[in-house]
Amino acid sequence: MNPDLIVFFVLALVAVGTAVGMVLSRNAVYSALFLIMNFSTVAVFYLILGAPFIAMAQITVYAGAIMVLFLFVIMLLGAEHLSRSPLFDWQKPLAVVMGIILMAEAGYALFVRDHIPGIVHNISPEHASPQAIGMTLFNDYFLPFQITAVLLLAAMIGAIVITKKEKKGSRG
Amino acid sequence: MVPVSYYVALSAVLFTIGVVGVLTRRNAIIIFMSIELMLNSANLLFVAFSRILFDLGGQIFVFFVMTVAAAEVAVGLALIVIVFRTKKSINIDEVSSLKG
Numbered sequence: 389m390n391p392d393l394i395v396f397f398v399l400a401l402v403a404v405g406t407a408v409g410m411v412l413s414r415n416a417v418y419s420a421l422f423l424i425m426n427f428s429t430v431a432v433f434y435l436i437l438g439a440p441f442i443a444m445a446q447i448t449v450y451a452g453a454i455m456v457l458f459l460f461v462i463m464l465l466g467a468e469h470l471s472r473s474p475l476f477d478w479q480k481p482l483a484v485v486m487g488i489i490l491m492a493e494a495g496y497a498l499f500v501r502d503h504i505p506g507i508v509h510n511i512s513p514e515h516a517s518p519q520a521i522g523m524t525l526f527n528d529y530f531l532p533f534q535i536t537a538v539l540l541l542a543a544m545i546g547a548i549v550i551t552k553k554e555k556k557g558s559r560g
Numbered sequence: 561m562v563p564v565s566y567y568v569a570l571s572a573v574l575f576t577i578g579v580v581g582v583l584t585r586r587n588a589i590i591i592f593m594s595i596e597l598m599l600n601s602a603n604l605l606f607v608a609f610s611r612i613l614f615d616l617g618g619q620i621f622v623f624f625v626m627t628v629a630a631a632e633v634a635v636g637l638a639l640i641v642i643v644f645r646t647k648k649s650i651n652i653d654e655v656s657s658l659k660g
Binding site (some may be wrong): 392393396400403404407408411416419420422423426427430431434435436438439441442445446449450453454456457458461462480483484486487488490491494496498499505507513515516520521524525528529532535536540541542544546547551554558 | 561566572573585590592596597603604607608610619623628629633642650
């Protein structure tokens with residue numbers, strides 16, 4: 389067993405374990421922390437796959453900005469715990485069964501019907517350097533890049549307008 | 561020298577955990593986090609195949625997915641805050657009615 393496989397399996401174990409912990413944990417703060425751990429592990433996968441720019445973006449955008457926003461909202465609302473609702477008791481086992489069916493279907497479609505070729509070999513670090521990413525992003529994908537800027541502006545304005553407190557009497 | 565099918569399998573497992581999280585949990589914020597987990601598993605697949613095919617397009621696409629996820633989280637969490645303000649709860653079983 390070569391060291392690459394050992395590293396892969398250890399990281400995969402951490403990723404799956406933290407994902408399961410995120411879903412199972414009763415406290416929403418713990419869930420968020422598990423998810424940060426998961427995102428960091430996936431960032432290490434990106435580094436192994438030769439995508440340093442994406443790995444760093446994953447750490448700063450996902451594990452940094454987005455999860456801090458999540459934690460902030462959880463603590464703002466004080467919504468760490470939820471009382472269990474008696475409604476839909478049959479839903480949980482059904483969801484787990486359907487999840488297993490989904491995974492079996494994915495496995496069938498990916499591994500039985502279509503054979504996936506290819507082994508991840510080591511390549512030169514210049515392949516996906518930030519410079520190369522920038523050249524591709526600003527040459528081939530310039531219009532999508534600008535549209536994302538508009539999207540972020542729209543999301544920002546939307547979030548501000550939605551959460552703005554309404555003045556009393558302005559609405560019937 | 562890891563076969564790319566291992567990454568595909570890992571991504572499928574993470575995606576399924578996200579789906580089960582969405583279906584079983586009743587806390588709106590945790591449902592949101594499960595959606596992020598699913599997006600993340602798709603991103604992992606993008607990067608793995610970008611590496612196999614020697615094509616940077618996959619990594620650019622991951623970049624765009626991250627931006628869309630950030631926008632989605634900003635608006636979605638704003639909606640959750642508003643729902644909490646009107647209903648005093650983020651249990652999605654209690655916000656089944658459309659009218660506040």
